[in-house]
Amino acid sequence: xxxxxxxxxxxxxxxxxxxxxxxxxxxxxxxxxxxxxxxxxxxxxxxxxxxxxxxxxxxxxxxxxxxxxxxxxxxxxxxxxxxxxxxxxxxxxxxxxxxxxxxxxxxxxxxxxxxxxxxxxxxxxxxxxxxxxxxxxxxxxxxxxxxxxxxxxxxxxxxxxxxxxxxxxxxxxxxxxxxxxxxxxxxxxxxxxxxxxxxxxxxxxxxxxxxxxxx
Numbered sequence: 001x002x003x004x005x006x007x008x009x010x011x012x013x014x015x016x017x018x019x020x021x022x023x024x025x026x027x028x029x030x031x032x033x034x035x036x037x038x039x040x041x042x043x044x045x046x047x048x049x050x051x052x053x054x055x056x057x058x059x060x061x062x063x064x065x066x067x068x069x070x071x072x073x074x075x076x077x078x079x080x081x082x083x084x085x086x087x088x089x090x091x092x093x094x095x096x097x098x099x100x101x102x103x104x105x106x107x108x109x110x111x112x113x114x115x116x117x118x119x120x121x122x123x124x125x126x127x128x129x130x131x132x133x134x135x136x137x138x139x140x141x142x143x144x145x146x147x148x149x150x151x152x153x154x155x156x157x158x159x160x161x162x163x164x165x166x167x168x169x170x171x172x173x174x175x176x177x178x179x180x181x182x183x184x185x186x187x188x189x190x191x192x193x194x195x196x197x198x199x200x201x202x203x204x205x206x207x208x209x210x211x212x213x214x215x
Contacts, residue, residue: 039069039212040082044097044119045090054089057201058117061208062086074100074123084113084212087120089199092138092162094119101126113192115211118163121186121195128172128188132165135182140203143179149187150214151194151207152177159184159198166197 039062043055055071062069072078074087074097087104090097097119107114107127116124122132141161145154159179167173167183176194177185184197192214200207 037067037083038081039067040078040085041069041071042074042078042085042087042120043071043090044074044088044094044123046094046096047091050091050094054091054199058086058088058208061201061205062212065209065212067212074103076103078103078106080106080110080112082112084214085110085115086208086211087114087116087123089118089120089162092164095164097123098126107193113211113214114188114194115208116193116195117201118197118199121197122163122165124188124193124195125167125170125173125186130167130170130173133168134164135166135168136164137161137166137179137182137197141179141198143177143184143198145177145185147174147176149176149185149194151185151210152204157204159196159200159204160202161198163197 041055041058041062043051045051045054059069059071101123104123104127107124114124125132139161140158142156142158144156145152148154161179167186168181170183170186172189173186174189175183176187182197186195187193194211196207198204
């Protein structure tokens with residue numbers, strides 16, 4: 001695919017509450033070379049129609065930032081010749097991806113950066129030996145960033161949640177943010193692998209942008 005090339009500017013999201021403050025974009029001093037990076041976007045949607053809601057917004061952010069990308073589905077064999085991987089979310093009642101967690105065992109040997117969104121968060125958690133708990137959550141909730149990280153600043157933020165499972169306790173992971181007793185954001189210990197249980201493409205696009213600029 002050959003998307004249009006941009007400069008990586010953050011496009012303000014009209015759905016973002018005005019009182020949420022400005023974007024915390026971490027700029028890169030390697031903007032001239034980001035076009036050489038190839039991003040893998042993984043769809044966890046069982047039904048193609050769902051990709052309009054859960055994959056297309058991520059593709060738009062990646063394109064706005066000037067990166068080339070490929071899209072694969074969760075049941076496909078995945079090579080590791082990508083600089084970064086984004087594993088997207090899916091519909092609330094679509095849990096088929098949990099039957100294919102073994103397809104993501106390659107993550108254990110992958111040395112790039114990974115962002116797991118909702119279903120992707122769950123997949124990463126399970127690959128690194130964590131137990132999900134039933135935790136249905138739908139709507140906009142405040143969450144607290146409790147540890148410094150390159151994706152979003154410390155403090156209280158709002159995010160859109162749409163999930164049936166999440167983490168309450170973690171192992172092999174660092175907790176970065178909490179939504180009450182839910183670990184809503186984590187980092188895999190020793191890796192640049194991140195998981196968010198909410199959908200940053202809705203209210204927190206800067207998380208995706210900052211992830212793309214990690215170098």
